[in-house]
Amino acid sequence: MNKKITAIIPVSEYTNAKTRLSPFLTTDERKQLLQYMLKDVVKVLKTEIDEIILISKCDEVLNDAKKLNITPLKEKGNSLNSALIYAIDHVHKTQPENTILILPSDIPLINENHINDIKNLSLTEDVIIAPSSGGGTNLLLFSNNLIQPSFGRYSFFEHKKQAKNQKIVPYIYDSFLLSLDMNIPTDLGELLLHGKDTYTYNYLEKLGVTVESIHGKTRLNVKKEKK
């Protein structure tokens, strides 16, 4: 049986996003960074996933979804999780059998192998969870409403616990590249090392952002050179 997967990408408002990358990047640069990351994620998703929905409160983000030929859905709810539940209900109204795949827009190192794996795994697995750095979830797939989205602190463990409560052993999709969401400067460093074929890389390179391996409090020193 070929299960149909609907991907849902929640995107925050462009203003005040990725504040941990400021003052490293300006407000406008952070907005453009978000746009390029979304472009990378959508490009990879499109290789295997037919229906891709973007949810956001922000009209500018929803408009970008249209430009990328994915479905914009105005966010309803007071939190990320209630917005996701609304979006899932929206999908299931017309396609009650669809498997849901939730992933953020800030994981530009996602590649076609990941999506191919996930699609194949979805034939036999009811719940798939990929960890992010710091205890979060960077990819969540589930069928039959088995999981209620619980994004936020320690969400990887929340999602695992929910599966367990349903007597399901979740498939842990253990990927370094998927674990890297772009929140702090060293994340951009990993992107510069591993993401040479992404739109995000080209944008950071254009901005003069460079990375150097160091032996210090962090592993990578990420700088923005004045151009």
Added chain:
Amino acid sequence: MNKKITAIIPVSEYTNAKTRLSPFLTTDERKQLLQYMLKDVVKVLKTEIDEIILISKCDEVLNDAKKLNITPLKEKGNSLNSALIYAIDHVHKTQPENTILILPSDIPLINENHINDIKNLSLTEDVIIAPSSGGGTNLLLFSNNLIQPSFGRYSFFEHKKQAKNQKIVPYIYDSFLLSLDMNIPTDLGELLLHGKDTYTYNYLEKLGVTVESIHGKTRLNVKKEKK
């Protein structure tokens, strides 16, 4: 054909190791941390790998290898890479056909699935490389001396380049858990989140090391509480 794999684990001297975890951990605590991490790595390797060699300059480390029932080999050479080349030659003198698997001792989140995967992949792949955070290599497998170990800065890319120069497409083993070597406090945080079944976790817990998810310059705040 069942290829035989010899694992080589290089371990630095206990003194002056893991200096980036000081003053977070004392010299003696860092030594014990290394011992518990080695114990975790060896335990997992033993599920699939028959021959495990530990190389070190340090007699105390070599003595610990004996206690763990793995083969100690006194390090020769002026650098990690020359020591590894010496160890590989040593293996190939008596077992010229053996595939070589090099991995560090500070990746306690390695699990049986990884080793099972690597063993299966080794049947069809000549070169397997797993990235570490920051551009390094946390697992390197190769047959027929195809790779000359080039650990150090950007070693993931050095090893990839060497494979390419030999017209080989290396298999990139993309694992979050394997990418986590324990060098800076946030690494210990990931271990506390994901490594509950390890000796290393129990030791850190005994020391009073705790982790908390934060929204700051890092994702995790790792503290050591006075006991």
